[in-house]
Amino acid sequence: MYPILFYGVPEGCSFGSIVALEWSGLPYQLCRIDMPDVVSSEAYRRINPVAETPSLRTADGRQVHQSIAILQHIGAQSPGSGLVPPQGTPGFDHFNEVLAFLNTDFFESFSPLWYAMEHCLEGSEQRTLTTMGRHKVRKVHADLERMLGARPWLAGGQRTAADAYFMGIARWNDFHQVLDRRDFPALHDLHERLKAEPAVHFAHAVEHGEAARSGGAFLGHVALHDVLEGTTAPS
Known part of the structure; x- marks a missing residue:
């Protein structure tokens, strides 16, 4: 099995x-x-x-x-x-911090945009959710850019499951066209390397x-x- x-x-x-x-x-x-x-x-x-x-x-x-x-x-x-880094190590703690951020803040930032689209909203309700979503998406990209810093991968010196999960969510920007990822150079570089995997x-x-x-x-x-x-x- x-x-x-x-x-x-x-x-x-x-x-x-x-x-x-x-x-x-x-x-x-x-x-x-x-x-x-x-x-x-x-x-x-x-x-x-x-x-x-x-x-x-x-x-x-x-x-x-x-x-x-x-x-x-x-x-x-x-x-x-x-x-996943070995449990009990500093790398494991940092990995979990990054993965938790991706699974909560990063994922949730797109929720207003998906809701507005999937429920075919119009008028002021659609504009409110879209404005909220676009603001949240830009904020989490800026936060993640700072978290990534000069590291080659999200959790440190080698790729982890956090990078795999990031790629699944980051591509939603290509669908909703919120921002130009090149405005966040470290994230853009990470995305392009993952895209080639x-x-x-x-x-x-x-x-x-x-x-x-x-x-x-x-x-x-x-x-x-x-x-x-x-x-x-x-x-």
Whole structure:
């Protein structure tokens, strides 16, 4: 039995977990969950009762929800990958600080923009949410630029699961066109280096249903129905 990541499309934050799995070298499968229809279905609630992605079914059959928990699990299962620094070290503390900021402030800054778009708001309500969202997105980019400083990667001298998660959220700016990332030189440089990573190319292709070449140990897709019925032969 292999881990199965349930990832949401389109533009889900699950993107970072796919990148992390590619970097980990662990064998894994993927299950595609369309949003909002499938993710809110009673079938998917059997996987995740709160109807969110990503979710991870572990190799021993447990279910892990929430990106932070999933990324920590992947790191723990692949200690040689460096995705998560050793527990109890200063690097581990800093990694968790960065990942928590990404999962709260950075993620949430885009929420007003997504809400306004998904609910087809117009007039003053739309303008208020858009103005709020644009302000929040610029602020968190400035904060993250200061946090990154002269480090090559978000948590220090090597890439970690925090960088994978960052890429999944940072691309939302390309969708909403809030800012020019070049106004934040350190973040822009990080983004461009991550953009060139084969694992990022793979995750993008997977999301868009394109031919995807794994550099990790990807074993194929499985259907939600087959997971629920206990038959998970990859396609």
